[in-house]
Amino acid sequence: MIIAVDGPAASGKGTLASGLAKHYGLPYLDTGLLYRAVGRAVEQYENSPEFEQRAIAAAQTLDENDLEPEFLLSAKVGTLASKVAVIGAVRHALFDYQRQFATQDGGAVLDGRDIGTVIAPEADAKLFIQADSKARMERRARQLEARGQEVDRYALYHQIEERDARDMANPNGGFYKAADAHLLDTTLLDIEAALRAAIAIVDGAMASKAGSNRP
Numbered sequence: 001m002i003i004a005v006d007g008p009a010a011s012g013k014g015t016l017a018s019g020l021a022k023h024y025g026l027p028y029l030d031t032g033l034l035y036r037a038v039g040r041a042v043e044q045y046e047n048s049p050e051f052e053q054r055a056i057a058a059a060q061t062l063d064e065n066d067l068e069p070e071f072l073l074s075a076k077v078g079t080l081a082s083k084v085a086v087i088g089a090v091r092h093a094l095f096d097y098q099r100q101f102a103t104q105d106g107g108a109v110l111d112g113r114d115i116g117t118v119i120a121p122e123a124d125a126k127l128f129i130q131a132d133s134k135a136r137m138e139r140r141a142r143q144l145e146a147r148g149q150e151v152d153r154y155a156l157y158h159q160i161e162e163r164d165a166r167d168m169a170n171p172n173g174g175f176y177k178a179a180d181a182h183l184l185d186t187t188l189l190d191i192e193a194a195l196r197a198a199i200a201i202v203d204g205a206m207a208s209k210a211g212s213n214r215p
């Protein structure tokens with residue numbers, strides 16, 4: 001079973017995707033980490049004409065050891081990730097790894113922006129996670145504060161909005177709700193309630209798939 005979980009920044013898709021993976025006993029990949037690792041690798045070239053070529057080279061030589069979340073979760077790296085994510089050759093270089101993960105024997109759960117549209121359009125269950133911008137900002141602020149970081153909520157709100165706008169305008173991105181994805185708005189749901197809703201969606205998708213396969 002392949003489960004695709006997409007949605008904007010800090011919508012809670014990683015929390016739900018890893019919860020679903022645990023619930024169904026499937027391996028999980030946070031595909032944002034790939035873009036974040038590439039962004040981090042080219043941080044010093046951000047304002048250089050070499051940025052694009054460096055990002056492509058970093059994507060082509062990315063190693064699983066580069067995917068350590070501890071170094072990748074800052075807002076700065078998130079912004080860099082969204083800058084390298086508009087480069088078609090970067091997306092191309094990262095495709096095979098994600099595709100292989102998605103199609104491994106037994107299935108997988110992946111979260112990102114283009115899982116249901118590009119990486120695994122045949123996924124058995126697709127969720128598009130939404131939450132309003134203020135709720136997402138507040139969740140991310142608390143997450144950063146819990147890690148001891150000081151947060152300027154006004155700046156964070158604008159960073160999230162700016163990143164969403166860049167992602168949605170990305171001509172190479174595939175960041176939109178797939179026609180067969182289920183929308184889950186978690187603005188008013190806590191994590192447990194959101195996970196229950198996500199499991200109900202996946203169970204429903206699997207039941208209707210089983211029904212439509214019956215002779």
Ligand SMILES: Nc1ncnc2c1ncn2[C@@H]1O[C@H](COP(=O)(O)OP(=O)(O)OP(=O)(O)O)[C@@H](O)[C@H]1O
Binds near residue numbers: 078139
């Ligand atoms: N329904 C919810 N209610 C409250 N907090 C939540 C909810 N879902 C997730 N969170 C919290 O919000 C923060 C961001 O969640 P998460 O990392 O899952 O988002 P994301 O969409 O994967 O973010 P990114 O796109 O930046 O990778 C985490 O601290 C998480 O615990």
Ligand SMILES: Nc1ccn([C@@H]2O[C@H](COP(=O)(O)O)[C@@H](O)[C@H]2O)c(=O)n1
Binds near residue numbers: 009167
């Ligand atoms: N499938 C994906 C995943 C991520 N991106 C880009 O990376 C940025 C960081 O992702 P997070 O999920 O960690 O927030 C994101 O803003 C996208 O620009 C992507 O393009 N496709």
